[in-house]
Amino acid sequence: MKLMTFMKDGVYRTGIKTEEGVLDLAAAVQNSASGESLPTTVREVIAGGESARETVEAFIAQLKIDSPEQYRANLNHEEELSIGPCVTDPEKLICIGLNYRKHAEESNMPIPAYPILFNKFNNTLNGHGSVVPLPRTSNEVDYEAELGIVIGRTAKYVSEEEALDYVFGYCTANDLSARDLQRRTSQWLAGKSCDGFSPIGPYLVSADEVGDPNALAISCTVNGELRQNSNTSDMIFNCKQIISYVSHCMTLKPGDIILTGTPEGVVLGYPPEKRVYLKDGDIVTVSIDKLGALTNHMVSE
Structure with missing residues (x-):
């Protein structure tokens, strides 16, 4: 479905x-x-x-x-239709940082020993075809193609073997990031939680239609130019491991969303002289096999 x-x-x-x-x-x-x-x-x-x-x-x-x-x-x-986020009211929106090997390498960051958790809020939710406001306070807004996991059952202390049984479905997501705000401190929250910075959808695809979530092609284009092109198999921590780990930190509830990290190809991964961040008028499309394409227009606030 x-x-x-x-x-x-x-x-x-x-x-x-x-x-x-x-x-x-x-x-x-x-x-x-x-x-x-x-x-x-x-x-x-x-x-x-x-x-x-x-x-x-x-x-x-x-x-x-x-x-x-x-x-x-x-x-x-x-x-x-005026399409909204495929889940409109999650209690929690949990994100995983540096979860693709090649992305960690391009960022010159060590492979993490544990999943890096941070969060976003409902103010960041956005839908397919909608405008993403580029905040006045940032000149370095970046795209991040991501697989979203939508929890379907209350999960606490779940084993890796059982973890996918707690998934309702999956969606395409874009974890937009204001890099200059993100790098101001060791905490990433400011750069991750700007209004409209979490487009998800257009579809929430039930798990039975998806099969293995760690075997999906994932890509991102900006104005038709391919920027990210990878597969969820490159995750450092796979979906089972992520769900289990998060459930040992907090109780996951139906409708909660986990964004599982982004592959290589983000603007921040380029040499400083080649970084061209998102600007007014840019069109960003994130595509994931079996889940569909998510397109948003960037507009200066």
Whole structure:
């Protein structure tokens, strides 16, 4: 299943991407004659786990058979939607630093012994096709293509062997970073938490469709120029290890997001004389195999 959110009448609606378009889930359920009580928000589907996902999938399949006209009436053209972040209200947004070998090498940083954790906040969430404001306080905004993990079950002290059982799905993400703010102190928070600096989506793809999360091609382009081109297999700490480690530091809850680090090719990895940071008008696209492409426009604040 591919879940997404879109804005309609000032509120987020939950969409299900289908071959025919994006189904407005709440509208389809409301207009259904079945009288079923179904989860109709991303939060409810995540919290309901595999059974909720299967129930929604079964409802949509039956709706297509029983009421094809009603099914079509609740479809939207994706390109006409104002798409939001695929998860709109995570309790926690945890990020992993220096988690690709070649990225650590280009940054002239030692391979970490443990995952480096930092956090972002909900103010950074952004959607596909949306504007990213380049803050007045920074002249060095950088892109970071990342795989996002969305937790589906409460996780505490989880083993590596069981870790992926706690995942609802995965998404494409861009961990935008204001490098000049980031480097002011030993703590990265200031450079990571600017408004709109965490675009995620457009889709939240359920784990059953993804398979091995550490075998996915990942790339980033700026104005069509390829800047990052790698594979999640280059992670220092794989998804199982990350989830287990974080769960030993804090309780993970359904809807929490973990951004798993970025591969080589970021602006900061270039020699100082060749660094060209993001500027007004730039278009950044992050793509991950099976998860889709996430595009955002940079605009001066």
